[in-house]
Amino acid sequence: MRVTLQEELDQLEAALQEEGAHVLRALRGALNALLQSDVELADEVIAFDDEIDGAYLAIEEGIQSLLARQTPVAVDLRLVLAILHNNLHLERMADYCVTIAKLTKLVKDVPPDETILEGFEEMGQRAEEMIRIALDSFRDRNAARAESLVDLDELIDRANRRVVGHVLSLGADPSLQEWGLRMIIVSRCLERIGDHAVDIGEQTAYLVSGEFREFTDASHGPGTTPRDLR
Amino acid sequence: MSEMESAPAAPAKIPGMDEKLLEERARETSSARRDVLFDVADLTVSYSGVPALKNVSLEIYKNYVTAFIGPSGCGKSTFIRCFNRMNDLIPTASVEGRILYHGIDLYGPEVDSVEVRKRIGMVFQKPNPFPKSIYDNVAFGPRVLGWKKNLAERVERALQQAALWDEVKNRLKDSAYSLSGGQQQRLCIARCLAVEPDVLLMDEPASALDPISTTAIEDLMHELKKDYTIVIVTHNMQQAARVADMTAFFSVDVDEEQDRRTGILVEYDQTPTIFTKPGDKRTEDYVTGRFG
Numbered sequence: 001m002r003v004t005l006q007e008e009l010d011q012l013e014a015a016l017q018e019e020g021a022h023v024l025r026a027l028r029g030a031l032n033a034l035l036q037s038d039v040e041l042a043d044e045v046i047a048f049d050d051e052i053d054g055a056y057l058a059i060e061e062g063i064q065s066l067l068a069r070q071t072p073v074a075v076d077l078r079l080v081l082a083i084l085h086n087n088l089h090l091e092r093m094a095d096y097c098v099t100i101a102k103l104t105k106l107v108k109d110v111p112p113d114e115t116i117l118e119g120f121e122e123m124g125q126r127a128e129e130m131i132r133i134a135l136d137s138f139r140d141r142n143a144a145r146a147e148s149l150v151d152l153d154e155l156i157d158r159a160n161r162r163v164v165g166h167v168l169s170l171g172a173d174p175s176l177q178e179w180g181l182r183m184i185i186v187s188r189c190l191e192r193i194g195d196h197a198v199d200i201g202e203q204t205a206y207l208v209s210g211e212f213r214e215f216t217d218a219s220h221g222p223g224t225t226p227r228d229l230r
Numbered sequence: 231m232s233e234m235e236s237a238p239a240a241p242a243k244i245p246g247m248d249e250k251l252l253e254e255r256a257r258e259t260s261s262a263r264r265d266v267l268f269d270v271a272d273l274t275v276s277y278s279g280v281p282a283l284k285n286v287s288l289e290i291y292k293n294y295v296t297a298f299i300g301p302s303g304c305g306k307s308t309f310i311r312c313f314n315r316m317n318d319l320i321p322t323a324s325v326e327g328r329i330l331y332h333g334i335d336l337y338g339p340e341v342d343s344v345e346v347r348k349r350i351g352m353v354f355q356k357p358n359p360f361p362k363s364i365y366d367n368v369a370f371g372p373r374v375l376g377w378k379k380n381l382a383e384r385v386e387r388a389l390q391q392a393a394l395w396d397e398v399k400n401r402l403k404d405s406a407y408s409l410s411g412g413q414q415q416r417l418c419i420a421r422c423l424a425v426e427p428d429v430l431l432m433d434e435p436a437s438a439l440d441p442i443s444t445t446a447i448e449d450l451m452h453e454l455k456k457d458y459t460i461v462i463v464t465h466n467m468q469q470a471a472r473v474a475d476m477t478a479f480f481s482v483d484v485d486e487e488q489d490r491r492t493g494i495l496v497e498y499d500q501t502p503t504i505f506t507k508p509g510d511k512r513t514e515d516y517v518t519g520r521f522g
Contacts, residue, residue: 002518002519002520005519071468072518073467073471073505073506073517073518074505074506074507074508074513074514074517074518075514075518076518077505077506078506078507209507210506210507211507
């Protein structure tokens with residue numbers, strides 16, 4: 001039994017879960033700031049990103065060191081590679097939270113639109129749920145639950161389309177154009193967070209099966225494997 | 231995937247990529263292209279009637295490096311010695327089952343074991359040069375076979391193939407014992423190559439060497455597989471991962487009642503598979519260091 005290797009793997013995985021908890025906090029903060037036009041909270045979300053970046057870098061360094069010293073193979077290697085990818089996905093999610101917070105500060109003088117705020121609340125809740133499922137199924141090595149993220153992603157995609165449709169329906173009022181554009185970006189950020197959760201789900205499937213596979217592929221339809229594309 | 235990307239798209243056509251050509255490529259790289267050199271079927275090796283290695287079946291492919299890994303007592307050294315009938319030299323050893331070499335039964339009655347050992351050379355754990363000059367070590371085999379013509383060229387070629395020529399060309403008359411351990415091991419490889427074998431068997435060829443000499447031997451294996459088929463037993467799993475195309479994992483089957491330990495073949499596959507997603511839990515436990 002390679003005790004040191006196992007301890008280091010456990011530590012990396014715990015650090016990843018902690019980073020995930022940070023991302024959930026950042027997302028909730030960004031949503032609350034947006035929905036309540038709370039500029040101070042938006043600033044806190046932006047500042048909090050430094051902490052997530054620190055966690056991200058610590059995991060990167062941990063992986064670099066582990067690869068250099070421990071030469072993991074088989075399931076250990078797959079776990080290290082999956083953590084490496086998931087680390088980046090979580091960091092990207094946090095960046096989207098920062099974008100939402102910055103946009104919140106920019107639109108603070110525009111009266112809130114109920115339809116859009118409801119849409120964001122729904123998308124936000126779905127994104128939070130997806131992050132939780134992505135992290136839990138990774139921890140539990142539950143590939144079936146990880147794959148259920150695809151269906152949830154479809155729901156967040158639909159909500160995104162509704163928000164975009166609503167913004168477009170507001171017409172050509174010049175005072176609302178810039179605001180509308182920013183709302184579309186917020187919507188896009190939430191939708192992308194869902195995509196990254198699906199990507200984490202794919203890493204769970206890889207960790208469990210050893211097969212590289214995208215749950216869905218935009219250009220080739222569902223179930224396409226990299227092997228099919230060679 | 232993202233909302234934008236999920237819009238229905240036409241099937242991807244990448245310019246310059248012919249699908250038929252791609253399919254052909256995929257077929258070429260699949261197992262169909264491998265030439266079987268040794269075909270081992272249901273091989274059991276016993277010492278004084280007690281099986282040391284049981285029911286092994288696998289194929290060794292031409293111009294591949296094939297590694298045997300496994301814990302002590304798993305029978306991997308016993309197995310590699312079957313390929314050039316080294317176990318014949320142990321009076322109590324018996325071999326059941328079949329090894330076909332180029333389709334010929336290696337243990338058939340008409341097969342001369344000396345001829346076998348000429349075609350299938352072996353390098354051992356500890357370098358074992360003869361107490362002779364560097365030149366005479368390499369020239370020994372050809373002389374025994376009566377190959378007197380162009381002997382000097384033959385010796386030079388073997389030393390070059392073994393990546394030793396540049397280091398010894400000015401001191402060929404020096405004793406082989408004046409060489410370093412790593413050089414002596416490459417000399418032993420040159421000694422094998424001088425009789426133009428088909429296969430090189432290596433039983434832990436680098437385990438007594440320092441890291442730099444080990445790297446030299448591993449680089450050498452990579453070069454030699456263009457012309458030879460190499461089978462290597464190694465305790466060093468990372469060495470197998472670095473040098474081998476195919477890896478066989480052997481383990482020990484323990485019969486507590488009879489107090490017997492028998493080597494078995496657990497898994498045999500392409501090396502990347504063995505080290506990324508082994509099919510058998512026992513292989514995974516061994517390569518990840520969770521064995522026992």
